[in-house]
Each structure stands twice: as structure tokens, then as C-alpha cells.
Amino acid sequence: MGAQELNQPRHGLPATHPQRYQQWEVDDAHLRNASGHYAQWKAGLSRGLWAGVPVLALSVWALTGPWWAVALGAVGALVVLGGLVLILAGRKQPWRPYRGGQVVPGVVLEVGKDGRAALLVMAEMSRSPTTVPRFALRLVQLPGGAMWSPGERIPCVAFDLSGKNSAYWSNFDAAPVSWATADKHVLREVGTSIDAAEWVLLGDLARSASQLKGKDRPMVLPADKLPTELRYPRQRFGVELAWDERGQPHISPQAVPVFPQITSPAPPPRPDGKLADRRLDFEPDRGHARKFNEIYRRGDRPWLLTVAAGGALLVAAGVWFVLDGQWWDYVFAAATFGLAALGGLFLLRARRTNGSPHQYFRRGTLNPGMIAHIDSKGAATVLVLADVTTTRGVPRRFALHTLRAENLPGHKLAVGEKVPVTCGFASTPDHPWARMGYWDFVVAVPVAWGTPDTATIERGIEEIDETEWAYLAHNLERARIVSGTTDHTILLTHEELPHRLRGTAPRR
Numbered sequence: 394m395g396a397q398e399l400n401q402p403r404h405g406l407p408a409t410h411p412q413r414y415q416q417w418e419v420d421d422a423h424l425r426n427a428s429g430h431y432a433q434w435k436a437g438l439s440r441g442l443w444a445g446v447p448v449l450a451l452s453v454w455a456l457t458g459p460w461w462a463v464a465l466g467a468v469g470a471l472v473v474l475g476g477l478v479l480i481l482a483g484r485k486q487p488w489r490p491y492r493g494g495q496v497v498p499g500v501v502l503e504v505g506k507d508g509r510a511a512l513l514v515m516a517e518m519s520r521s522p523t524t525v526p527r528f529a530l531r532l533v534q535l536p537g538g539a540m541w542s543p544g545e546r547i548p549c550v551a552f553d554l555s556g557k558n559s560a561y562w563s564n565f566d567a568a569p570v571s572w573a574t575a576d577k578h579v580l581r582e583v584g585t586s587i588d589a590a591e592w593v594l595l596g597d598l599a600r601s602a603s604q605l606k607g608k609d610r611p612m613v614l615p616a617d618k619l620p621t622e623l624r625y626p627r628q629r630f631g632v633e634l635a636w637d638e639r640g641q642p643h644i645s646p647q648a649v650p651v652f653p654q655i656t657s658p659a660p661p662p663r664p665d666g667k668l669a670d671r672r673l674d675f676e677p678d679r680g681h682a683r684k685f686n687e688i689y690r691r692g693d694r695p696w697l698l699t700v701a702a703g704g705a706l707l708v709a710a711g712v713w714f715v716l717d718g719q720w721w722d723y724v725f726a727a728a729t730f731g732l733a734a735l736g737g738l739f740l741l742r743a744r745r746t747n748g749s750p751h752q753y754f755r756r757g758t759l760n761p762g763m764i765a766h767i768d769s770k771g772a773a774t775v776l777v778l779a780d781v782t783t784t785r786g787v788p789r790r791f792a793l794h795t796l797r798a799e800n801l802p803g804h805k806l807a808v809g810e811k812v813p814v815t816c817g818f819a820s821t822p823d824h825p826w827a828r829m830g831y832w833d834f835v836v837a838v839p840v841a842w843g844t845p846d847t848a849t850i851e852r853g854i855e856e857i858d859e860t861e862w863a864y865l866a867h868n869l870e871r872a873r874i875v876s877g878t879t880d881h882t883i884l885l886t887h888e889e890l891p892h893r894l895r896g897t898a899p900r901r
Contacts, residue, residue, distance in 0.1 A: 405585055405587045405588040405589060405591075406586050406587075406588060407588065407626045407627075407628050407629060408497075408516075408517035408526070408528075408588070408591065408623070408626070408629075409495070409517055409519065409522075409631075409874065410586075410629075410631065411630075411631045411870045411871050411872075411873045411874055412586060412870075412873070413495055413496045413586055413587070414493060414494065414495050414496065414873035414874055414876070414877045415491060415492075415493050415494055415495075415496070415550055415873070415877065416873060417574050418769050419488065419491045419573045419574065420573065420574050420575060420576075423572075423575045424488070424572060424573055425487075427537075427572050427575070428487050428568075428572040428573075429535055429537025429538065429572070430485065430487040430490070430535075430536070430568065430572070431487035431572075432536065432537055433485065433536050433537075434480070434485050434486060437480055437485065438477075438480050441476055441477055441480050445473040445476060448469050448472075449469070449470060449473045449474075451466070451469065452466040452468075452469035452470040452473070453466065453470070454466070455469070489552065489553075490550050490552040490553075490566070490568035490573075491568070492552065492876070493873065493876035493877040494550040494551050494552040494877045495516070495517070495874075496548055496549070496550060496551075496570065496583055496586060496587060497514055497515060497516045497548075497549050497550070497587070498514070498515055498546065498548065498549070498591045498592055499512045499513065499514040499515075499546070499547040499548065499567060499569070499595075500512065500544065500545070500546055500547065500595050500596060501538070501541045501542065501543050501545045501547060502532070502543060502599060502602055503543055504539060504542070504543065508536065508537060508539035509536050509537075509538060510534075510535050510538025510539070511532060511535075512532070512534075512535055512538070512547060512549070512567070512569075513532055513533075513595065513598070513599050513602050513605070514530070514531050514533050514551070515528055515529070515530050515598075516528070516529060516531070516551045516611075518554075518561045518562045518563070518565070518611070519561055519562075519629070520561060520562060520883070520884075521560060521630070521883075521884070522629040522630040522632045522642065522644065522886065522889070523641075523642050523886050524560045524561065524642070525641065525642065526623060526624060526626065527613060527614075527616075528594075528613075528614045528619060528623065529565075529611035529612060529613045529614065530598060530605060530611060530612045530614065531566075531567070531605070531610075532602065532605040532608065533549075533566065533567050544599075546584070546592060547569050547570075547571070548569070548570045548580070548583045548584045548587060549567040549569050549570060550567065550568055551565045551566070551567050552566055552568065553565060553566045553879070554878070554879060555879060557823070557824065557825065563610075563611075564610060564611060565611065570583050588622065590620050590622045590623050591623065593620075594618075594619070594620060594623065625640070630874055630883075631871045632645075632648055632889060633645040633647060633648035634648075643888065644888035644889055648889075649889070649890075649891060649892075650863070650864065650867045651891065652859070652863040652893060671758055671759045671760075672758055672759055672815075673759045673813065673815065673849070673852070673853045673856065675840075675843075675844060675846075675849045675852075676844075678843065678844050678845060678846075681802075681842075681844060681845050682753075682754070682842060682843050685802060685842040686753065686838065686843070687798065687799060687800070687842065688753065688796075688836060688842075689753070708729070710729045711727075711729035753815055753817065753838040753843070754815050754840065754843040756815075756817060757814075757816050757817045757838060758779075758780075758815065758816050759813060759814075759840075759853060759856060759857065760777055760778060760779045760780070760813075760814050760815070760837065760857070760861075761777070761811065761814070761861045761862050761865055762775045762776065762796075762811075762812035762814040762837065762839065762865075763776050763810065763811055763812060763862070763865040763866060763869065764776075764801075764804075764806070764808055764809065764812060765808065765869040766808065767806055767808065770799075771799070772798065772799045773797070773798045773801060773806055774797055774872055774876060775795065775797075775798055775801075775812050775814070775839065776793060776794075776865060776868070776869060776871075776872040777793070777794040777795065777796065777814055777816065777835070777837045778791055778792075778793060778861055778864060778865050779791065779816045779818075779837065781818065781826070781832040781884070782830065782831060784830050787829065787830035787831070788887050788895075789887075789890075789894065789895060790831050790885065790887065791885045791890060791894065792835060792882050792883060792885060793871060793872075793875045793882070793883050793885060794816075794835045794837055794875065794882045795872055795876045795881045796814075796837050796839075796881070798812075798839060801839060801841050802842075802845060803841045803845065803846075803847045803850050804839075804841055804850070808869065809866060809869070811854050812839050812840075812841065813840045813853030813856075813857060814837045814838060814839050815838050815840060815843075816835055816836065816837045817835075817836040818832035818835060818836075819832065819833070819834040819836075820832055820833055820834070821833055821834070833882075834880060834882070835882050840853045858893075860891060860893040861894070864890075864891060864894065
């Protein structure tokens, strides 16, 4: 999409509006032909295979030699396999940028003789609607940009937003939207969805962007450099705002939904001061869970099988060392048996927690989920509302989380369908949320993946407060924002919650 299609100023959407997040389907065939990242990734994979296959063959041959050859062969095989995994699924993977990130403006600064283009990209780094807007610039070097010209406006998708600061991201990357789709209507809509003030500001800043050359980190723009419409937006992250005399944003009272005061019995607090958990008491069907639990099939099962296969290889190597009969062979045999034992203990511990597909439903808490979007492949995006408060001494906080479900047996695939889920939580000690008293990691698994009994699913729906269901229905549009985050999770502010869900007392 050329600059001539975007030069006319139009009023778009605020930087963190839900519709400013990826809403189009990625065209795989077009991505393979147009993406500079794909060409780079394919070339790296080809070089890795040409270098790795001979090394792997030599490593296998070395396993039949003396002990030192066996050791070198094992190391060589691990290095080759690890390198191929990093290439196939690492940060250079060409589909990585297009997983729901926010749409941001970019402008071409220069195009080199090698076809690499330098793009100046501007993104909003806030993580919450009640923080002061913070925009940052980053110079992104993109291969395969020879078709662009300096000064051309390129709508991009921001991805890999990272940083431990609780209020703002500290880093991001970007890739052009035009690499993911060739649909001219989509490209035009994406370009005009970006507010004209962002295009104008980025164009002004591009004239003095030489200070960013050679830097791999974003440069934060001072607040006084922002125009009024970017510094004081009326809406952020799908929430209407009110600004006080100090220039601080607050959730507008009119933006907080008022729902019926549905009452349900509250469980007594636990003696240790922790919040009581709401659980759905049912016996998971192991065969059904093994077939439908996508979290287990895509996440746990592959690395559990990898640990098991690695342990078996270590045991076989240890036996071979023992049978060889040399004194140094016994030393290596002891080392390999020790590593195999550690792997076995790790596997046993994993199986006792979430290492089997039915354990999720026995340990997780019951939370509401609702289908927010169905893609062209029939997969549903489920928006989940989870109470992430860990103790009773802090204000109650909820988080929105999304999961992708290719199959939801017992449910109608329609936007707004209620999907009860069980959630597991975890905390990283140095994470800001953990220091404030909240879980920072959520794993949500639909009850439908654990049982074929529709009566159990209906019972799970009935045991969840109607206020939580109503709040989810009110926020379905925000699923785009949640899916665009690194952990598919955003922490809601206290002000965003209806009064029924506020306070410090245990829920329900």
C-alpha cells in the first residue's frame, strides 16, 4: 500500500482501541511470497540443514566408537537438534508477528542497496487504561523492503511487547501488515484505522530519527511532544476515560457497567487468610480429556515425551558403557544413569501436577469463559474472567485471559456462548503483579475438554455468578487486546469492575 493511499488526513481510532488489534486472517501463501522474514527464515533453515545433517550423521557414526567419540557424538547430536528447533520455532519464525498484535504506524526512512528497509515505527507502550499514555519510537530493519520508497507510510503490527514494569512495556518489534495479506480492502481499512495525529507526529519525527540508528531499544517520547488528542484520549483499551486537573486518567463512571445484584452463598474464608476457591466437583473422563485437552496436547505432552525419550536414550547409553567393561565406562555409566534418574523424578513430579490431561480439572478453580470470536478455520477465541487475587489483604483484582479452542464438545460455536473453564495460576517472585498480591500467569481449560456430560457443563455455568457472565458479555470486544499480549492476559483495574466484583472479601 503506497503513501498516496494514506496521505489524506482521516480520523482513525485511538492507539489502544480494540479494533486497532489484528482482525484479519493471515494469508499463508501470500506470507511465503511477500514476507522478508519468511525468506530469511527459509534461508536460515536451509543453511541449518546443510550444516546439520552431516554433523548429525557423524554424531551417529561416532556412537559406535570409543568412549570419547560417544561423548562427542552425543553433544553434536544435541547441538544439531537444538539448533533446528530454535530455527523452526524461534524468534525469527515468520508467522510470529501476526498473532493478534496491535496496529501501529510506520514510515520508511531509507532503503539500502541490499533491499533492506529502515522503518521508523511508533507504538503505545501502556498496559492499563489508567496510566498516562506513553508512545515510543523504534527503528526496525526489515529485509525484502526494496519495493518501498523513503517517506512511504507502512501500517505495521507490533509484537513481542516485553518488560517487567507493571505499567508500561519496555520493548517491542514490528512487521508490515502487507506481508500478511494481499486484500486491498483490508490494507485500506487498517491504514485508515490509525489516527491521523499519529501519522502526522511520526512524519515530523522521521526528519530527526538519525539518533535511533544503531540502537535496538525503543526511545520513549516525552509527554510534552505529544499532541492533545494523543496525550488525553477519551477512550483507551475499550474503556471510556475521564481526566482530572492533574492530567491523570480515570475510568469514567458511565463506563462501569451496572448489573443485577445476583446473590449466591459465599464460602467461609480459609484459616490461612487465602481466598476460598470456587471449584466444580466432577470426575474427569480420562479418554475424553486425552482426546480434547488442547493445552495438554500442544503444551505438556510434547515435552513430557521428549523427557521420556531422552531418559530412555540415557539409560541405553549407560547400559552400553557398562557392557564395554572399561573403568572409565563405569564413570560415564554412573553419570548417564544419574541424569536419567533426574529426568525420571522430573517426569514423575510433572505427572503428579499437570502432567496428565485430567489433572487440570481436579486442581483448577471454576471461572467464566465466553466465545468472543470464531476464525475462518472454525477455531474459537474464548475470553475468560479470572479472579487473580492471592490474599484477602489486597483489593480484589480480576484478569481477562484468552484461549484458542479448535474443539468445544457440548457447546454451540457462536459468539456469546457461555464456556465454563477451570483455571490454574502461577506467580513469578520478581513479577510486579506477584509483589502486589496477584497471580501473574493463567492457564484456562474448558470444562468441555474434561467431560462429555453436558449436564456437568450446565452445572458449571449455573455455579458462576450472573454478574461475571454479564461483565464478560459487556467486554467481548476487548478479546482482541488480550490476545495481542505476550501472555494473553491483562490485569483489570479496580475502577473497571462493577461494584458487585469489588472489595477485599472472598468472592461469592
